[in-house]
Amino acid sequence: MHNTVKKVLLVITMVTLLGGLFTGILTYSNIGLSDTFVRQWAWSFVQAVCVLFPLGVGVMWVMNKLVAAFFTGFSTLNKNLIFGLGMAIIMEAIMALSTTYSNIGIGDMQRFGNAFLASYLMVLPVALVLSPLMTLLVKPKLDAFLAS
Template sequence: MHDTNLSNSQQSPTPLWLKVLLVTSLMSTIAGTLTGVMTYMNLGFSELFFSQWLSSFLFAATTAMPAGFVFMTLFTKLIKYLTPNLKAVMQNLIVGLLMAITMEALLAFITTTNNLGLSNSAFFTTWFDAFIVALPVGLVIMLVVSNTVKPKIERILTS
């Protein structure tokens, strides 16, 4: 008789292309949302908004998103090492906070650089405004992702 209840060890591993698609989709949604908020803070809603947002998003997709994957891995390992007795949900909360702050700062830098250029005298204040306004959005996204999506993604990536 054929056993239809396969254990996890007997299930086929998740294909690499599906893992890449999953992580890329999640990161694109987050980066797209945050660069949109930041572009709005930099320029307001004008005729340049969509082209500047797309440009910022593509810049973020090629720089910040790969960096985010590295940061997530490093922060997760660091927090597990520093707080081995802390429950996983608390470790994920700390990683989420670190990721939100780090990625917000990086995305604000990328977006402001794209929209104004580094030599603009208002660069720092514009970067800071974009960072502060988008930070609550980033915190909510990263806390939700860290405690709900991240554990599921980790299981898929290790399968």
């Protein structure tokens, strides 16, 4: 298999696994395990990928610039951890907004706000645990593979 195809498939797999996990948690928080859970989760996942993938690239670029500018004396490991934690906080907020909008809508702003906050607070600990693991274990291997 061509190396570029392998790289694209790896990125798609990572996006699918992480995006699927996070939108699943967010959808569960919004609507529970109802009859429509799988349909709502799938729709939330598609929306999150369409919104988050392009937005995520921009957020990553800005976050990299901010970490490089403000944490100049820090080690690469510490910068990577700060980057990962910042990305988790920002991207989960965006994903929670997207998923809550998909599942709840904005007709009742108080209900939307409550559902957003509940889902964000439910998924954030998972993201904050996975972020350092991804930064320390997966990202170096992924960077090396993508650079090859």
